[in-house]
Amino acid sequence: MTKRLTISVDAMGGDDAPEMVVAGMELARQRLPHVDFLLFGDREKVEPLLASYPSLQKRCEFRHTDEMVLNEDKVAVALRNKRQSSMRLAINAVKDGEAAGVVSAGNTGALMAMAKFVLKTLPGIERPAIATVLPTISGQTVMLDLGANVDCDGDNLVQFAIMGEVFATNVLGLEKPRIGILNIGEEELKGNEAVQQASTMLQEIDLPIHFHGFVEGDGIGAGTVDVVVTDGFTGNVALKTAEGTAKMLGHFLKEALTGTLLGKLGALIAGPALNAFKERVDPRRYNGAMFLGLNGICVKSHGGTDALGFANAIGVAAELVSRGINEGIKRDMEKFVHNPHEEQAAEA
Amino acid sequence: MTKRLTISVDAMGGDDAPEMVVAGMELARQRLPHVDFLLFGDREKVEPLLASYPSLQKRCEFRHTDEMVLNEDKVAVALRNKRQSSMRLAINAVKDGEAAGVVSAGNTGALMAMAKFVLKTLPGIERPAIATVLPTISGQTVMLDLGANVDCDGDNLVQFAIMGEVFATNVLGLEKPRIGILNIGEEELKGNEAVQQASTMLQEIDLPIHFHGFVEGDGIGAGTVDVVVTDGFTGNVALKTAEGTAKMLGHFLKEALTGTLLGKLGALIAGPALNAFKERVDPRRYNGAMFLGLNGICVKSHGGTDALGFANAIGVAAELVSRGINEGIKRDMEKFVHNPHEEQAAEA
Numbered sequence: 001m002t003k004r005l006t007i008s009v010d011a012m013g014g015d016d017a018p019e020m021v022v023a024g025m026e027l028a029r030q031r032l033p034h035v036d037f038l039l040f041g042d043r044e045k046v047e048p049l050l051a052s053y054p055s056l057q058k059r060c061e062f063r064h065t066d067e068m069v070l071n072e073d074k075v076a077v078a079l080r081n082k083r084q085s086s087m088r089l090a091i092n093a094v095k096d097g098e099a100a101g102v103v104s105a106g107n108t109g110a111l112m113a114m115a116k117f118v119l120k121t122l123p124g125i126e127r128p129a130i131a132t133v134l135p136t137i138s139g140q141t142v143m144l145d146l147g148a149n150v151d152c153d154g155d156n157l158v159q160f161a162i163m164g165e166v167f168a169t170n171v172l173g174l175e176k177p178r179i180g181i182l183n184i185g186e187e188e189l190k191g192n193e194a195v196q197q198a199s200t201m202l203q204e205i206d207l208p209i210h211f212h213g214f215v216e217g218d219g220i221g222a223g224t225v226d227v228v229v230t231d232g233f234t235g236n237v238a239l240k241t242a243e244g245t246a247k248m249l250g251h252f253l254k255e256a257l258t259g260t261l262l263g264k265l266g267a268l269i270a271g272p273a274l275n276a277f278k279e280r281v282d283p284r285r286y287n288g289a290m291f292l293g294l295n296g297i298c299v300k301s302h303g304g305t306d307a308l309g310f311a312n313a314i315g316v317a318a319e320l321v322s323r324g325i326n327e328g329i330k331r332d333m334e335k336f337v338h339n340p341h342e343e344q345a346a347e348a
Numbered sequence: 349m350t351k352r353l354t355i356s357v358d359a360m361g362g363d364d365a366p367e368m369v370v371a372g373m374e375l376a377r378q379r380l381p382h383v384d385f386l387l388f389g390d391r392e393k394v395e396p397l398l399a400s401y402p403s404l405q406k407r408c409e410f411r412h413t414d415e416m417v418l419n420e421d422k423v424a425v426a427l428r429n430k431r432q433s434s435m436r437l438a439i440n441a442v443k444d445g446e447a448a449g450v451v452s453a454g455n456t457g458a459l460m461a462m463a464k465f466v467l468k469t470l471p472g473i474e475r476p477a478i479a480t481v482l483p484t485i486s487g488q489t490v491m492l493d494l495g496a497n498v499d500c501d502g503d504n505l506v507q508f509a510i511m512g513e514v515f516a517t518n519v520l521g522l523e524k525p526r527i528g529i530l531n532i533g534e535e536e537l538k539g540n541e542a543v544q545q546a547s548t549m550l551q552e553i554d555l556p557i558h559f560h561g562f563v564e565g566d567g568i569g570a571g572t573v574d575v576v577v578t579d580g581f582t583g584n585v586a587l588k589t590a591e592g593t594a595k596m597l598g599h600f601l602k603e604a605l606t607g608t609l610l611g612k613l614g615a616l617i618a619g620p621a622l623n624a625f626k627e628r629v630d631p632r633r634y635n636g637a638m639f640l641g642l643n644g645i646c647v648k649s650h651g652g653t654d655a656l657g658f659a660n661a662i663g664v665a666a667e668l669v670s671r672g673i674n675e676g677i678k679r680d681m682e683k684f685v686h687n688p689h690e691e692q693a694a695e696a
Contacts, residue, residue, distance in 0.1 A: 184584040217588025221596035236532040240565025248569035256625035263621030270614020277604035
């Protein structure tokens, strides 16, 4: 039996909040019988929605607040002035031990800043990273950082690699995950200083990983490695480029199949097969970006998602808690800092 | 009538060279009646191939050399020791005025280093950039740099923007191309120092462009802008991520359509429509990476391409010559350096 746990939820974040949020919680309730909820938001908007899901209401404690973080809020302003916002209160619940993790579909920058301020980072982690699971030809891969850190040095990248390794081991269930650093060539001499430094350190690291070396952009979709490590600038551009390419190809395919009579007829007959294809790459399946490296579980849902996508993000948070991701990161960071190579590096 | 011009070709570069190269030249000969060829390579291998295309032979001067650049050659070694290689001689022909442009499917790093050494950069251009045309939902876009420059400052990015603008105007025929800088958000304050600097300079530039501002990775496929400007690290990762995503989706689609009987039947009936889709995103259509900013036209074909792809790369080189890309870059760089804003920046 899975241990019961509570997820705190920001009812007010996301384009279609709070309707989408509450409907997503109802889906998650059905899928995850071991999860209870602590929900923060505007009483007038949220309570009528909750009332339509009596089974959810039994597993959800609701707390009212007038304040909410807007998408257009500057990060610093949200951090300073929105201490009673649904987002902030949902994060506080994790800090206070009332919830094991938090999910929000609101302003990404504000969520990261608040979560970092309230929860702090895990020992040895200088900066948290945003991570997500992506589909590949051979299965799936986890990529980080996706935008929390524009400039990264070698140490940051190594810390991301360790967090990715723990995710791949604890959550994806891999024994010795293959780690790759995103670069513009696979040769050892390519790339900038940060990737060079990180590569040197990872070659000698005393952890149960297989360091593959450098991986190029097309290695992401090919599934060359289980963990793709990169700085937040490159990772964000790569993730969004992949999304944009998928959207463009979907558009072209639809145009081709609706442009001619035979195309339409073929698409009709191949309907179930095409739907299986669509489902396989449905972005909602991969919704739920993980803020790794914080002393508490925090998951960001895409703001434009629907109930199904939000339910998946809740599932990601519950999984991170159940699989003990943070205990794993703490343990491996401890091993890492007691690694003789690293001590030498620290002395130098 | 288009003016006659000569393209020099490295017969020995590419996975299937020289067969693929000569077959590609034959295709290009048929398509481009105004183009003559100057071909460099190993007599024993190339002459028998040429003999099978009598019409090509009439428009092609062949020159023998034993030496060739290998894919595994280090850039510095190729530059120092391979002065009689087919690649180097083909570049020399441009420098000496025997050819208007050069095409090679060989070692990218060696080609860039040799071309830079032999041809030098255009006035005002500090570093050449690799550019390519990519398909978008609404048409096409040109992206640069794709890997020549790992670290770029604001000035480099502005020079790339100007080269991209000239390409979009002269070759794509746009009146006032929309220029975007690749970033991790569209807000003005996002990103690293280089993109911030470049954005400030481009906002005040006195050239016939429309500076759109920042564009995210998904803006590439969406066709948000006509020119996507980025550093070589990010651009290379973005390009290869897009290629990898397309390959993965193609794989998934094929699996779906061959996995069930109805899928197969539907695909059979929609065959012509699916073929039109495939053709639209055929990477061979977009083959031919342009080295912009050199004092001479140089185009790099994908090493793994076939005759059709190589013919397209020759087409790109011929187009860059005919449309006077370098005259355009010279003219706009001159305007740019006489721009009062830039003079202030230079003094500061």
